[in-house]
Amino acid sequence: MKNILILGGTGKTGRRIGRRLQAAGHPVRTAARTAGDIPFDLGNLTTWAPALDGVTAAYLVEPDLQASVDHRARIPRFVAEAVAAGVRRLVLLSAHGVGEADDSHPLKPAEQAVRGSGVDWTILRPDWFSQNFSESFWLPGVLSGDLLLPTADGGTPFIDAEDIAEVAASALTEDRHSGQTYQLTGPRVISFGEAADLIGKAIGRTIRHVDVDPEDFVKRQVADGVPVDVARLLTGLFVAIRNGRGSAVSDGVERALGRPPRPFEDYVAKTAAAGHWN
Structure with a gap:
């Protein structure tokens, strides 16, 4: 029986978590709109029960941050159904800044629901x-040679998705992460200009x-089809970086895994060698 459920199982973190858990011999069920082990849509309640059947641990992702979505009726309701179905461990992919945000932040209800679930929980x-x-x-932007972003010289400590996946896989299978909220960052702040330079040097x-x-x-x-509320939310995050209010370096990866996070330079070298920027 596949007793670990991964929502967004074909996404950047989900597929990496699945690979890690499967390699370690854990029974995993990836859930996604397409290409997962089981069809799943957070907006379609009929897909929930089949995904949760026999599951004891679940990785939760809110894929849609549009203001038009009722975020108090999605992850919170799914959490309640998951616990009723027998899930005893929840790991939530949240985001930087949610802790300081007011209740209007779309991920705030998800965090509150997980904390109040009555089962083991970890928030990333x-x-x-x-x-x-x-x-x-x-x-x-990388492929075209011009990365257009409203960040000026501001920087942020980019986190490797492999580190997020390793923390999540550990949290899904080990008791020691229960009740922990991990701020996950890379080891140093890097501006988008420096990131562009590092990538450019790696690919020539x-x-x-x-x-x-x-x-x-x-x-x-908006012209590219992004909903205006999402465009403004994302732009606000970039402006925070622009104004020097981006993330500070955190020890979350080290606390969770007992080692420092992967450097951005290692990500660049590995990605360039794999030909993803060709």
């Missing part, structure tokens, strides 16, 4: 993923970070 609050440069948001091309006006950035995202 990662900074920006290093893999955003190679697997999603910022890849087109010029990659530039180009600072853009925040309002222009919002308009560009």
